[in-house]
Amino acid sequence: MQAIWRNEWIHEYETPWSIFEKLSFANRISRGNIFKFAANSFEKNKNNPKKDERKIDLFSLKSFDETILETIFEVNLVKFTQQSLHSLTIPLHSHRYPVTSWFSKHLRWCSECISYGHHSWLHQFKLLDYCPFHNTKLKETCPKCEMNIPFIFSNRFFGNAFSCKCGFQFADFSNILWENWDTKFKIVDPATLLWLSKTFNFEGIRTLFSPESASLNILSDFHPYVSMKTFTQNNIKILIDDFYYSTQFNKELYNNNVNTFQTVDRYIRKKVLRNHSNCIKQFWQLLKNDGEDFPDICPYAYAYVNWRKTLLKSERFYSSDTRSSVVARSGGRYGYELLTNAITDDIKLLLEEYVLSSKGKHVNKDTLEWIQEQWSYRFSLAFFYDCLNCANDILLYGKKHTDWDKILMSTKANFKIAFKYQEIKGKRDKGINFKMYYENTANTKIPEHRCPNHSLKKKRAISKMKSYLPARIFMDYPKNYELINYVSSYIKKHDY
Known part of the structure; x- marks a missing residue:
């Protein structure tokens, strides 16, 4: 040729x-x-x-x-x-x-x-x-x-x-x-x-990150650590097999994740969306007045409810109980499980990397909980802000414009976190020193969406509305097929 x-x-x-x-x-x-x-x-x-x-x-x-x-x-x-x-x-x-x-x-x-x-x-x-x-x-x-x-x-x-x-x-x-x-x-x-200078080494410092959620920037010496914690040799140790097969240990990891999620959830509801608690209740419990259509949805409530649904991989967006503390604690029965189901595999790969790097030795149990806690807390919050910034557009343009799973994947693509750890070998104290490096790429500025319940009068009116959850209308209006179809159509429109 x-x-x-x-x-x-x-x-x-x-x-x-x-x-x-x-x-x-x-x-x-x-x-x-x-x-x-x-x-x-x-x-x-x-x-x-x-x-x-x-x-x-x-x-x-x-x-x-x-x-x-x-x-x-x-x-x-x-x-x-x-x-x-x-x-x-x-x-x-x-x-x-x-x-x-x-x-x-x-x-x-x-x-x-x-x-x-x-x-x-x-x-x-x-x-x-x-x-x-x-x-x-x-x-x-x-x-x-x-x-x-x-x-x-x-x-x-x-x-x-x-x-x-x-x-x-x-x-x-x-x-x-x-x-x-x-x-x-x-x-x-x-x-x-x-990185290319061939002098890039960690001098006894080990690194923990995945190909999908790290960057050269946070791995370099130019980026400061965000959080640090030292674990002593007296902390509880587990074997590699415990990570995969111990029901009790996996339940502990699951409950640790539940607590982390609840911390994020409380922060969002009490700090970020403190003026929209009634809006959340209205959308979450399918509240409306008798004989009227469902009211306009508040974009802030829409973001919160669908953030929670997508992150937890819930089957439905609506709920009969709006208390943020109501979450299942029955995980860990079949190996590594998390309440924040959408990021289970991502965190599991990271923890497996750490566990397997021990080469058969015992692993400090608290380090696994801390890594999981740092990862899930920061990702959950970053994902919420991404949902919040897109909520108004989804309400206006519907699924054809974007959807929550796409937002989740976008958050994952931009989420950058890594850990560096080093053994402490003093005469008296021995343990592991962990540093977490995080690059916050989320836009945390609260967008100025139009809330349909901005007035005090409208907020108070929500408390007088009636819930049209499917289980309730089937019980109260078993033969009102027009109403049943209307509610089903409304749910289908927003349950994606």
Whole structure:
């Protein structure tokens, strides 16, 4: 294959994706033809009726012939990619996550970089949310079709070179062609420079974080710790098996989570929404006057009720009891469970990482409760503020505009927390010193939504309204099918 290619078009830490896109554009050749020529013998002989729709891994490049790629690009692209991934993840080798777990499975890019035909592994690195070359927020969805684009070599999700399947162009080289592709960028982000300097070490300090909820910023020396706690050797210890199989210990963790949730819940109701307690009661208990439609919903109450429903994964948004203390305490029967069901798996992965890092030794029980407490408290509060900022739009535009699960995923994507811990080996005192690092990205400014119950008269009127909970109307109006259908329709509209 005689190809137009220049060695200076490949930059340090560049991904195979942009390298292949440049090859496709410069030679007016499709991805299918590139793969047809550069695939290994197994792939070439593979019986696939939709070869142009194959989704090919860009991490290992195992579907390509290594020698052919080296002939085209004048560099061993397979080894170049492996070295890039290895170099970026050296400080992470003590963690048990696979190397690929630290990189996004969908395309993330910097508009400035891509205008020069450049896409870096640093853009895919989950511990970075901003381009380290330009300090601009990385893009993760196509501006035109608003979809995540899988980070793979495929015609199924991409159109022409440097364009989405929907037609959106990441960069337009129709006039300048490849005259800027040899441009080199300088990393300006201090945390990234430290990470890549090979001097990034914790000097006996161990780290605890997940690929989804950490950042180079909070892991670097530039970010101060938010909370610290020391656990002595006298604290209760447990074995690894206790974490997975002890009913009693898992109940203790569950109750710890219940108490944490109640702390957040009380703070929200008594501090943030203290003027909307009647609004919450109205929406939560389906209150209205006889013969009238359900009243307008207060956005603050709407945010609170659906924050609680989504976080706890409750079946319904309405409730017969609005006391915040009424929560189940029967968890821990089947292993690790939490009341805040929506974040159970996230916290469990973190605790498992800590437990398994002990390599068979006993683990301090209080440390697990503290980690769980810090994570669940800060996430629950961050998620509430995100719900609060979106509530009014959801009321106005409905599910087609957005929904609570999307808000939850957005909060998770922006939630950054990590722990550093070190053993204390004094002559008298021995234990573990824990520090928690947290980056608060939530917008905690209370939005100025319009409350339909802003007047004292309307607030007092709520106490005289009647509850139309399903169980009650089936009992009081068993044959009033018009009313039953009306209430069911109202519930369906808001129960998503």
